[in-house]
Amino acid sequence: MYTRIYFFRFPKDTSDKPIIYHLIKRHEVEVNILRADILPQREGVMILELRGAKNNVKEALHYLEGLGVSIERLATRVRRDDERCFQCGACTGVCPVDALSIRRQDMAVIFDPDKCTGCGQCVLVCPVRAMEMSLGREWFDLEGSRTSSGVSR
Numbered sequence: 001m002y003t004r005i006y007f008f009r010f011p012k013d014t015s016d017k018p019i020i021y022h023l024i025k026r027h028e029v030e031v032n033i034l035r036a037d038i039l040p041q042r043e044g045v046m047i048l049e050l051r052g053a054k055n056n057v058k059e060a061l062h063y064l065e066g067l068g069v070s071i072e073r074l075a076t077r078v079r080r081d082d083e084r085c086f087q088c089g090a091c092t093g094v095c096p097v098d099a100l101s102i103r104r105q106d107m108a109v110i111f112d113p114d115k116c117t118g119c120g121q122c123v124l125v126c127p128v129r130a131m132e133m134s135l136g137r138e139w140f141d142l143e144g145s146r147t148s149s150g151v152s153r
Ligand code: SF4
Pocket: 080, 084, 085, 086, 087, 088, 089, 090, 091, 092, 109, 125, 126, 127, 128, 129, 130, 131
């Protein structure tokens, strides 16, 4: 099963469209909503985990692009601070896709960003916060604008 987590930014004219329904029914993709901030007639952001056949996920992304949705793999926001990492190996036990693994020859902990889905499990267990995930300014700018405009969530 192909699994990837994406950061989506939806234009405001998509806020009333049944997009999640189409992803599931038309593209046969499982959708796990990890975080969402969408309001009617407002630009919105969502973090979604998509699961399914690789082609189905790619076609689902193509469908979203056609709606003007900007898409970014959350994994691109996962970083390891190599100066902080002391190679304890704790993160390798929780990574579900072996993006973090121990190289037997020298017992070094290797991070492979290409395999990373962006699930964030390593961020939670790393004792020195060497694994980091940044949601960037977009998310917080949006939340800040809602707070300042008095819109409750
Ligand atoms: S848990 Fe943190 S310190 Fe330990 S190997 Fe992983 S990134 Fe490095």
